[in-house]
Amino acid sequence: MTSTAEFFEQLGRRGHEPLLKRxxxxxxxxxxxxxxxxxxxxRIDHGDVTVTTDDAPADCVLVADRAEFDDIVGGRTSALASLLRGTLTIEGDLELLVLAQRLFADRPDNPSAPDTASEKGGRDD
Known part of the structure; x- marks a missing residue:
């Protein structure tokens, strides 16, 4: 399974995302x-998240190749940075891109997120 496939599988199992309660x-x-x-x-309904494979209309559509999405969900880049580079396109409500980033790898409970302590030398001086 790719990082993107794993991400959507885990997101569907998560069910509720408190950061998106509004x-x-x-x-x-x-x-x-x-x-x-x-x-x-x-689909997000006051933080309740469901994931399907529907090609239905949406408030926001993000388009990129698999490698770019792998980098986004793996925390190696952000959706906003991808948009600015032109490797991600968006249709619809741009504000939802910012909100959707709350679902991605910078979450502290994501094992693929970078370890910021080790990046800073891992010292608690």
């Missing part, structure tokens, strides 16, 4: 893989 919206991720495009529709 959000009711839908975000579709269109993941290009060669000539094929995989869809993940994330």
């Amino acid at each position: 959000v009711s919206a839908s975000v579709r991720f269109d993941i290009a893989d060669g000539a094929a495009t995989e869809h993940r529709l994330v």
Whole structure:
């Protein structure tokens, strides 16, 4: 399984995201893989999160190739940085991109997130 596939599987199992308790919206991720495009529709209802493979209309649609999404969900880049580089495109409500970033790898309970203590030398002086 790729990082992106693992991310959406875990997100679907999570069920509720407290950081999004004030959000009711839908975000579709269109993941290009060669000539094929995989869809993940994330519906958020006051923090309750569901994930499907529907290619349905959404309030915000994020489009990138699989490698870019792997980097985003793996914490190696941010969705905003990808947007600025032109490797991620967005249709719809731009504010939802900022809110959707709350779902990604910078969460402290994500094992793939960078260890900031080790990046700072791991010292508690």
